[in-house]
Amino acid sequence: MAIEAREPPSQFVAKLRRALGGRAGWSGFALQILFVAFLLWIGYEVVANARANLAAQRVASGFGFLNNTAGFGVSQTLIPYSESDTYTRVFLVGLANTLLVAVVGIFFATILGFLVGLGRLSPNWLLAKIAGGYVELIRNLPLLFQILFWYLAVLGSLPNPRQSVSVLDAVFLSNRGLVIPKPIPHDGLAAFALAIVIAIIAAFALRSYARKALFDSGRVVRVWPWALGLIIGLPVIAMVIFGKPVTFEMPELKGFNFAGGSRVVPEFVALTLALSTYTAAFIAEIVRAGIQSVHKGQMEAGASLGLTRGSTLRLIVVPQALRVILPPLTNQYLNLTKNSSLAVAIGYPDLFSVFAGTTLSQTGQAIEIIAITMGVYLLISLITSAIMSFYGWRIGRSMGA
């Protein structure tokens, strides 16, 4: 009698079982389903009860309010906005302001953080101590206090518009913010912009040619004078042929404030300064830790190849350190974005201030508005995380890790 091999269990079922049930097998899976069902039931009860009771007390609910007219002014709007627009528009205005602070803040925090972090490791005693002092001072003071410090103590002590500090009667600095001439587009703008784009592309092409020359024949080709010439020269030629790309509208003092020109409001400056200096202190520590995690033999190897300290850092140490730096750096970016909601203390019209603040108190629909706001912050954070993960994956791949 032939012994028949037992039918092996289907691969698919085994995989599914492992994925869903883990070690406990199907009974564990059933428990998980029960637990999820229980959570869903609780969620449903909370929503249904809240709805019923809101209706019983005749508190307005639902999302219809988003189409109502807002009827209040906002001091900084990146997209066109007037008092007769809807609450949806207010939401978008607030969101744009939040994103602006987050992006500009992250940009400056990263640069400052890397400089301070490298400064702490510098062999120069004074530089290292100054960088260390900066980190210890800034990260040990509450952020809200720092925002108020920049806003009230630093920017608040600037002169009023009538006595503002001016440069060539074109740029004015006062306690109402920084006023600069406003560019008005003209016919030559398209050609001008196109010239810049072409120049940048050409500069990149030159760079890759220089690299190829370096790797293939060991020749060092100096490209930066050519690139500079292209980037300045092409637009100038375009300007001569097609006319002025922009003219400037000069600000002038009229009544209480400046009329004409563009203005950077002090709330934005104070918030960005506070957020980026504060976050930079944390980034500096992350950068220092990341670099110290790279074995010092790498530094010595670079030196023995005849590279300067700067080149060794840039070409050898930092790329390896980045793998360690990126995850905590992402955390800091997320913190900065979330901390921007402290803007309400100094009247910067961010999402939290105009939507979860003014709109909430005017419509009274706390549950809907807080839910939307939380959802948006979550979404911004998840997108930031995804971008940073992608970057980390690319670095890992390029280093063969």
Added chain:
Amino acid sequence: MKHTTLALTVALATGLAATAASAQTLKTVKDRGMLSCGVSQGLPGFSSPDDKGAWAGLDVDVCRAIAAAVFNDPSKVKFVPLSAKDRFTALQSGEIDVLSRNTTWTLSRDTSLGVNFTGVTYYDGQGFLVRKSLKVNSALELNSASICVQTGTTNEQNVADYFKGNNMKYEVIAFGTADETVKAYESGRCDVFTSDVSQLYAERLKVANPADHAVLPEVISKEPLGPLVRHGDDQWLDVVKWTLFALVNAEELGITQKNVDEMAKSDKPELKRVFGTDGNLGETLGLTKDWVSRIVKATGNYGEVFDRNVGPGSKLGIARGLNQLWNKGGIQYAPPIR
């Protein structure tokens, strides 16, 4: 402040689910032995802690009058300081029993927030505070001005309406609390601080040189301020409403903190009804027969409350104006106790 909003919203979402449907506020308050009253975070004359840390002001006295009517003890009040934007959520979620926080009565608040206004304790209007050095004499000269305002108030919309209606440009900077708003105005960030006129006088006391600042003559809106309760509990609404009416009626009848015991012995039919020596009007409210004398003993009548907190007897020194009794040229008027 951020966290307050969030906490209150969570309380609202979950709390509404459980408790709010049983709307027996008077019983809840009696069982707790304490009235929970929402007030401002510090507005001199209306609700602010005095130098000994005890809350004082017109809005505070309203809370004390309610506590006196319920417990015969004006000290049985827990004061909950709230920012303008957190105040309604606190009331909706049941965190407080009554909101007495210089709040303007408007149609949209009355209908869509799930609250009921109980009456008007102060007839106010919105005005502008400016530096005298600007040499501005009228609000119509404020074209292109920067304006500081507290967020979550009717003031924010009024100022938009006013400037649009008069074809003037403006820049509005909205802050979370009154203190932050005043500080920004003081630092020169704004040319103008706008709020209810009573509040302008109160906040002017906080700036470095009050004499350098002036309130412009224009009053651009109607701001009737009064306490609020939650929808759906008519008995509690009556208690708060009639406490206010009792204060005004007491002034009209000449009952004061000093003479209340003497007046209670009067034979006048009207006074007998008020003091409960004839009939049981107080008990129909769910209170006691002597509810009016309890209230007046605790806080005095409306006129006394006004004088002590915002009127000539206080630092603010605001004239009675519209808040005078109806038979003396104002519009304060209460239905009769009978």
